[in-house]
Amino acid sequence: MAKRQDYDYLIKLLLIGDSGVGKSCLLMRFAEDSFTSSFITTIGIDFKIKKVLIDGKWVKLQIWDTAGQERFRTITSAYYRGAMGILLVYDVTDEASFTNIRNWMKNIEQHASDNVVKVLVGNKSDMDESKRAVPYSRGQALADEFRMQFFETSAKANTNVDEVFQSVARDIMLRLKDTQPDAASSGGGGGGPNLRVGAARPKAASSKSGCC
Amino acid sequence: MDSEEDWPGSGPEADEEEEGEEGPARPRRRFSLGAVGKSLGRFADNIARSAAAASELLVDSELRSRSAALISEVAAKAGANVAKGLQQGARSAAAAPRTVQGVLQKLQARIEEQRLQALLLEQQDTPVDVQVAFQLYEDAPQELRSRLWMALLEHPELVHEYQVLAAELQQQRPQPVGSASPGEARNRPSPAAPSGAAREQQQQQEPQGAAAEGVDAEEAPPPPQQRLGWQDDEDVAAAEQQAVAEAAAQQPGPSSSSGDEGEPHASADPAHLSSSYAATWAAHRISPNNSGSGLGSPGPGHAQRAQQDEDGWQLVSDQAAAWKLQGTALLAAGMEQPPYSREREGFRNILMTAMMSVPWPLPTDYPLECRYATLLQISLGQEDIDDVISRDVHRTFPEHPLFAVQQGQQALFRVLKAYALHDLEASYCQGMAFVAGLLLFYAPEEPAFQLFCRLLSTSGPNLRRLYLPGLEGLKQELRKLEFLLERYLPNLSAHLTANGVVPVLYASQWLLTCYSCPFPVSFSCRIIDVMLQDNDDNVLLKTALALLASLEPDLLMQEGFEELLTSLKVTPVQWSSQRLRAVLNAAVASPLTPQDLADADEAVQQGFVGSLSRAPTFSAESSVETAAVAGDGTGTEPQTAGAGAAPQAAHPPSQPSGSAPAAAAAGAAAAAGAEGSGEDTVAADLAAQQQQIDDELFNMVMQLDLDWGAGEDAEESYSHTLHSAVQQGEGPRG
Numbered sequence: 041m042a043k044r045q046d047y048d049y050l051i052k053l054l055l056i057g058d059s060g061v062g063k064s065c066l067l068m069r070f071a072e073d074s075f076t077s078s079f080i081t082t083i084g085i086d087f088k089i090k091k092v093l094i095d096g097k098w099v100k101l102q103i104w105d106t107a108g109q110e111r112f113r114t115i116t117s118a119y120y121r122g123a124m125g126i127l128l129v130y131d132v133t134d135e136a137s138f139t140n141i142r143n144w145m146k147n148i149e150q151h152a153s154d155n156v157v158k159v160l161v162g163n164k165s166d167m168d169e170s171k172r173a174v175p176y177s178r179g180q181a182l183a184d185e186f187r188m189q190f191f192e193t194s195a196k197a198n199t200n201v202d203e204v205f206q207s208v209a210r211d212i213m214l215r216l217k218d219t220q221p222d223a224a225s226s227g228g229g230g231g232g233p234n235l236r237v238g239a240a241r242p243k244a245a246s247s248k249s250g251c252c
Numbered sequence: 253m254d255s256e257e258d259w260p261g262s263g264p265e266a267d268e269e270e271e272g273e274e275g276p277a278r279p280r281r282r283f284s285l286g287a288v289g290k291s292l293g294r295f296a297d298n299i300a301r302s303a304a305a306a307s308e309l310l311v312d313s314e315l316r317s318r319s320a321a322l323i324s325e326v327a328a329k330a331g332a333n334v335a336k337g338l339q340q341g342a343r344s345a346a347a348a349p350r351t352v353q354g355v356l357q358k359l360q361a362r363i364e365e366q367r368l369q370a371l372l373l374e375q376q377d378t379p380v381d382v383q384v385a386f387q388l389y390e391d392a393p394q395e396l397r398s399r400l401w402m403a404l405l406e407h408p409e410l411v412h413e414y415q416v417l418a419a420e421l422q423q424q425r426p427q428p429v430g431s432a433s434p435g436e437a438r439n440r441p442s443p444a445a446p447s448g449a450a451r452e453q454q455q456q457q458e459p460q461g462a463a464a465e466g467v468d469a470e471e472a473p474p475p476p477q478q479r480l481g482w483q484d485d486e487d488v489a490a491a492e493q494q495a496v497a498e499a500a501a502q503q504p505g506p507s508s509s510s511g512d513e514g515e516p517h518a519s520a521d522p523a524h525l526s527s528s529y530a531a532t533w534a535a536h537r538i539s540p541n542n543s544g545s546g547l548g549s550p551g552p553g554h555a556q557r558a559q560q561d562e563d564g565w566q567l568v569s570d571q572a573a574a575w576k577l578q579g580t581a582l583l584a585a586g587m588e589q590p591p592y593s594r595e596r597e598g599f600r601n602i603l604m605t606a607m608m609s610v611p612w613p614l615p616t617d618y619p620l621e622c623r624y625a626t627l628l629q630i631s632l633g634q635e636d637i638d639d640v641i642s643r644d645v646h647r648t649f650p651e652h653p654l655f656a657v658q659q660g661q662q663a664l665f666r667v668l669k670a671y672a673l674h675d676l677e678a679s680y681c682q683g684m685a686f687v688a689g690l691l692l693f694y695a696p697e698e699p700a701f702q703l704f705c706r707l708l709s710t711s712g713p714n715l716r717r718l719y720l721p722g723l724e725g726l727k728q729e730l731r732k733l734e735f736l737l738e739r740y741l742p743n744l745s746a747h748l749t750a751n752g753v754v755p756v757l758y759a760s761q762w763l764l765t766c767y768s769c770p771f772p773v774s775f776s777c778r779i780i781d782v783m784l785q786d787n788d789d790n791v792l793l794k795t796a797l798a799l800l801a802s803l804e805p806d807l808l809m810q811e812g813f814e815e816l817l818t819s820l821k822v823t824p825v826q827w828s829s830q831r832l833r834a835v836l837n838a839a840v841a842s843p844l845t846p847q848d849l850a851d852a853d854e855a856v857q858q859g860f861v862g863s864l865s866r867a868p869t870f871s872a873e874s875s876v877e878t879a880a881v882a883g884d885g886t887g888t889e890p891q892t893a894g895a896g897a898a899p900q901a902a903h904p905p906s907q908p909s910g911s912a913p914a915a916a917a918a919g920a921a922a923a924a925g926a927e928g929s930g931e932d933t934v935a936a937d938l939a940a941q942q943q944q945i946d947d948e949l950f951n952m953v954m955q956l957d958l959d960w961g962a963g964e965d966a967e968e969s970y971s972h973t974l975h976s977a978v979q980q981g982e983g984p985r986g
Contacts, residue, residue: 059682060643078650083683083769084760089814102814109640109682111721115756 047091047100051212052122053205056144057129058137059108062163065195066129067105070205075196082107085116092206099209113147120151125159125208132162132192135173138182145186157211158188161204166194365657372653380774381833383781383840384607385414385600386421390833397777398614398694399607404784405699405706407606411787417599418786618698625698627670634669641668641680648685652773655689664689667701674705681719683764690768690776706784713789718763729763730755732852733796735860736844739851740797744804752813758820759796767795770825775832782840790849794842798835799824 055063064082069075071088086105091098104123106116120126128144130137141160148158160183162174176192183190189207193200379391384400404411618624645661645668654660667688672680687707691700708716717725733755737745748754761769766783768776782791800807806823810816824832 059640060647078656079647080650080769081644081647081682081685083686083764085757087814087817107682111681111719111723114722114724115727115760118756 046098048097049099049209049213049216051099051101051124051209053101053103053125053127053208054119054123055103055105055127055129056116056147057108057127057161058131058134058140061108061129061131061134061137062195063108063127063129064105066127066161066163066193066201066204067103069195069198069201071103073198075198084112085119090205092209094206094210094213097213099213101205101209103205117147117151120148120156121153123152123156124212125157126152127159127161127204127208128188129161129163130174130179131164132174132179133164133167133171138162138174138178141182155215157208157215158186159183159204159208160186160188160190162190162192164194164196165192165199166197368653368656375653378774381778381836383778383785385603385785386418386596387600388778388833388837388840394694395612396607397781399610399612400603400781401691401695401703401784402610402614402699403603403606405695405702406610410603410606411785413602414599414785415787417595421593421596614696614699616696618696622698623674624670624701627673628666630673634673637669637672637680641665641672641685644668644682644685648689649768649773652689652693654693660692663692663697663700667692667697667704670701671704671708675708675716677721678708678716678719679721681721681723681764683761684719686765686768686776687715687780690766690773690780693773694777703784707780712787713783715766715783715789726760726763727756728856729793730759731856731860732849733759733793735852735855736793736797736848737800739848740844741801741804744800744807747808748816751811751816753816753820755796757817762796762799763792766792770821771832772829774829775836778836779839790844790846791839791842793849793852794844795836795839797844798839798842801838802831802835 055067057063059081064079064086065075067088068079071090082105084107088103088105089100090103091100093099104119106112106119126148128141128148130141132138148156160179162176162179179192180190189211191200191204191207193204195201376394378394380394380397382389382392382397382400384396389396642665645655645665648664649655652660655664664685668680668685671678671684671688684704688700688704691703691707695703706712708714708719710716718729719725734745737748737755766776766779779791779795783789803820803823807816807819810819824835827835
């Protein structure tokens with residue numbers, strides 16, 4: 041189909057984490073580069089698409105956003121398996137959401153494919169230090185423990201948001217390339233820039249990691 | 253000389269003095285350094301000018317020197333002042349942003365407050381559709397809904413009476429259609445079939461349709477009791493009602509024909525209204541539910557829009573065609589004219605009386621000993637639930653003026669919290685906040701809580717089951733939707749399934765928020781009207797089917813998971829209020845029978861898993877395709893009706909004779925073709941096939957998940973390679 045011309049890779053990502061940590065805001069910031077405080081609760085599951093240029097390849101990211109409340113896991117966990125990358129999001133001002141990351145990890149172990157790329161995301165890093173409940177070091181330590189990358193982000197201040205998604209996407213791409221370089225590049229050689237959205241700004245906020 | 257022309261009216265000295273004083277006065281301009289600098293420049297300018305002027309004026313050398321000294325003295329003094337002022341100005345300028353910011357924030361807050369207040373008032377004045385028993389009040393004042401809900405709350409017996417009456421009337425309902433077989437399990441689609449078929453004819457055969465409309469145009473003005481052939485001996489009552497209605501409804505409004513139609517039905521209402529209310533009321537159109545006018549309301553006159561065939565079924569044509577509301581039984585049902593009955597009118601009058609006796613304005617306080625107040629006093633060990641709920645209240649209708657402010661959010665919080673304490677098992681579930689919010693739009697806090705309890709109650713609509721931990725109830729409901737979709741919209745069902753678009757992805761929100769995500773509040777509230785009166789939540793599934801039926805033509809033209817899902821989510825949000833109204837009309841008058849729902853229930857109980865675990869396969873579609881081919885032969889979509897309404901369509905009851913009999917026959921044949929195997933057999937076959945392939949499919953669903961929105965080889969290979977790829981460890985470039 042003509043669609044295939046639009047991108048070289050299709051990567052499916054999943055956002056999980058407690059209710060209210062800002063998953064939808066992160067996604068909104070990344071996919072539409074906007075932030076609004078008047079969000080509605082995510083009910084069930086939703087997805088957004090964004091095409092980005094990574095290492096000269098057009099990557100279509102299909103990103104799934106999930107409801108955070110515990111009881112929705114029975115619905116959302118069905119979507120773990122299809123995810124190539126999972127962003128575990130907590131709120132740096134909310135200790136419980138950080139503690140719960142371990143539970144989310146269990147969910148991943150149960151439902152996701154074994155080798156899914158994971159990344160730990162501490163959101164709301166723009167908040168005043170006095171409100172911070174989880175220091176950067178603890179986030180980093182947890183990420184190290186589970187051998188995943190760690191980012192502190194702010195959807196509101198647009199800090200590190202692109203980096204997180206790009207990092208996950210790049211990881212996945214590399215793994216794909218390694219096994220099937222042919223298949224990976226067969227998708228139209230960077231064609232179809234006519235259809236892409238914003239894309240390609242790898243340098244944007246790299247200096248700001250772990251801000252505040 | 254230029255300086256002469258530039259002279260100010262006053263003398264040079266006076267000028268200087270003024271300027272000299274400007275220094276100390278300068279701090280008043282401290283908000284802007286720029287302004288300070290600017291006035292400084294002007295000051296120096298003036299000094300120079302004054303000096304020049306003086307030297308010209310004072311010819312006397314002595315005077316000249318004195319004045320020069322004076323000028324320089326004053327200038328020096330003023331200069332010092334200026335410097336001082338400038339310093340002060342700089343300091344103030346530094347402090348200014350904070351002060352200004354504070355002031356501005358306060359100002360903004362006040363403006364926002366006023367904006368919200370204005371918005372709230374505006375929204376409260378926006379007319380809404382209110383479903384009162386069998387009747388839709390279009391563009392009615394919102395007060396009507398408040399009164400309705402309060403009346404239903406205070407008079408639960410009315411709900412019961414309504415149910416009994418509705419059941420009786422439903423049995424009588426097919427009678428107008430000659431061939432209908434009352435009491436038969438699947439008889440309700442029957443009225444829809446002729447309507448749908450006839451409407452299709454009309455769409456296809458414009459001249460005849462137009463002719464029919466012309467006839468109808470002449471027939472339209474008389475009271476509906478005469479227009480609608482099957483209506484019985486209500487003339488006296490109708491005349492009375494009409495008299496009252498005409499007296500009250502002084503303003504016919506732009507859509508007088510709609511009004512004509514509505515008045516007799518709604519006549520009793522104005523009599524019960526307070527005078528001010530009646531005035532508002534009269535300004536609004538009232539029209540009976542399920543009628544053609546419901547579909548096309550404002551727009552051209554009813555007579556032009558609706559065609560009435562010989563059965564008395566009113567059909568809406570042109571607008572429906574414009575919307576591509578193609579002839580599915582699900583939508584056609586919304587265009588039927590319901591039979592008139594004394595019982596119905598009687599009930600509506602009783603309900604109206606109850607509504608009008610609701611104290612107004614609604615009292616917002618509540619007794620301290622009531623359950624709501626008691627529940628709210630419990631605080632021990634509630635931190636967790638408090639936390640969970642408070643995370644959501646500001647994310648519920650955040651744009652609406654009622655909930656954009658603390659007050660509204662707190663009321664919402666209290667209602668949800670009280671419920672969580674009232675029902676420890678269901679507690680709080682995301683989605684509830686929207687339903688509670690909808691109630692708070694029209695009811696004060698305490699009654700809203702009671703209404704919420706009623707909506708969730710197992711003895712009522714039982715929304716509770718949708719929210720229980722594990723969401724099994726929701727999943728079941730989604731499977732039921734899947735089942736009904738297959739039965740009523742087999743083409744669409746197959747298409748969506750083939751593309752991996754499963755109800756959990758689009759209908760979870762619908763069901764859990766009573767459609768308020770993403771539909772307008774007014775849409776959702778009419779659904780709540782119906783649920784409160786029906787005392788069940790069947791309208792939720794009926795609405796889903798009506799929406800999907802209305803979307804069908806669009807969706808069938810699209811391919812691909814992402815496109816379909818996006819279209820499903822985005823398109824209906826852009827629909828006009830008329831179209832949304834039409835969809836709800838169709839939902840309220842849905843051909844779905846209790847039997848359909850029971851079938852769906854049973855199928856789900858017996859393990860119907862729907863596409864929750866179904867992958868695109870040809871075998872699953874084959875039987876559906878058979879029906880589709882039969883339908884396609886006619887160029888219409890009778891197969892959708894065919895699945896449900898085949899028996900009736902096979903004997904087209906009384907099609908308007910002479911109007912496109914060929915098309916009618918074709919439609920009937922198509923429907924009959926679909927019926928060929930017997931609908932039960934078809935359903936059984938489907939079920940059997942499904943059972944058979946379920947295991948296989950269960951494995952494939954993993955595939956499906958992996959390939960969301962895929963379908964392209966490249967993507968597949970990515971998915972497939974992911975496992976192995978990832979296993980091979982980190983890439984060298986990582």
